[in-house]
Amino acid sequence: MRTNGEFTVKMRLGLMGGTFDPIHYGHLAAAEAARYEFALAKVVFIPAGQPPHKPEQTVSPAVHRVAMVRLAISSNPYFEISTMEVERPGPSYTVDTLAEFRRLCPSAALHFITGADAVAEIPAWHRFEELLGLCLLVGVTRPGHSLEDLREGLTGLGAELRQRIRVLPVPGVAVSSSEIRERVRTGKPIKYLLPEAVEEYIFRHGLYI
Numbered sequence: 001m002r003t004n005g006e007f008t009v010k011m012r013l014g015l016m017g018g019t020f021d022p023i024h025y026g027h028l029a030a031a032e033a034a035r036y037e038f039a040l041a042k043v044v045f046i047p048a049g050q051p052p053h054k055p056e057q058t059v060s061p062a063v064h065r066v067a068m069v070r071l072a073i074s075s076n077p078y079f080e081i082s083t084m085e086v087e088r089p090g091p092s093y094t095v096d097t098l099a100e101f102r103r104l105c106p107s108a109a110l111h112f113i114t115g116a117d118a119v120a121e122i123p124a125w126h127r128f129e130e131l132l133g134l135c136l137l138v139g140v141t142r143p144g145h146s147l148e149d150l151r152e153g154l155t156g157l158g159a160e161l162r163q164r165i166r167v168l169p170v171p172g173v174a175v176s177s178s179e180i181r182e183r184v185r186t187g188k189p190i191k192y193l194l195p196e197a198v199e200e201y202i203f204r205h206g207l208y209i
């Protein structure tokens with residue numbers, strides 16, 4: 001922890017969870033915008049192991065998703081990856097991941113970055129009150145999900161919990177992993193939707209066909 005006169009400055013750490021099947025420019029642009037706006041020292045991408053809301057057989061093996069994240073973040077010195085969730089047996093719950101980061105970096109202010117679609121569902125997240133006690137949640141805008149809907153989804157939360165959530169408008173990148181998978185399956189181009197190295201990886205390994 002750095003001390004600056006009478007102020008104590010906590011290291012701000014960004015965390016971005018996701019299935020990343022595959023990672024694309026929507027994830028990367030959102031993470032970079034949050035890094036800049038919240039002066040985050042790093043953003044750690046955390047590919048999910050067995051996502052609780054997605055049946056196992058529909059998600060690509062973790063080894064591929066991790067490899068694609070590594071390729072995608074290699075050009076950004078502020079981006080890192082944690083394989084914590086893929087190594088942990090059982091379903092991946094964000095609250096467990098945050099508790100683990102809190103244990104590993106007790107003096108960091110954790111900023112969990114998530115898209116507008118996911119923020120709207122917070123009340124349904126596993127142990128969400130505990131989760132919001134562990135981090136500041138940065139809800140980034142996502143094309144197709146209005147800011148109003150996002151804010152409306154938070155009204156039921158109560159003032160104290162709402163204070164733990166920041167809404168951050170980011171440049172819209174209207175792409176999703178599902179769309180990329182569907183485009184590969186139907187032979188449509190995915191160029192310019194995700195980093196070239198990730199595109200090459202997908203074709204080299206015959207993913208999503």
Ligand code: ATP
Pocket residue numbers: 017018019020021025026027030113114115116117118140141142143173174175176177178179
């Ligand atoms: P899928 O279509 O398989 O659900 P996805 O594109 O939504 O994939 P995820 O891995 O589910 O990607 O998302 C990880 C996180 O990134 C979530 O918080 C999600 O809201 C956010 N996110 C994904 N795509 C975008 C985007 N284009 N802009 C902003 N945030 C995004």
Ligand code: MG
Pocket residue numbers: none
């Ligand atoms: Mg998604």
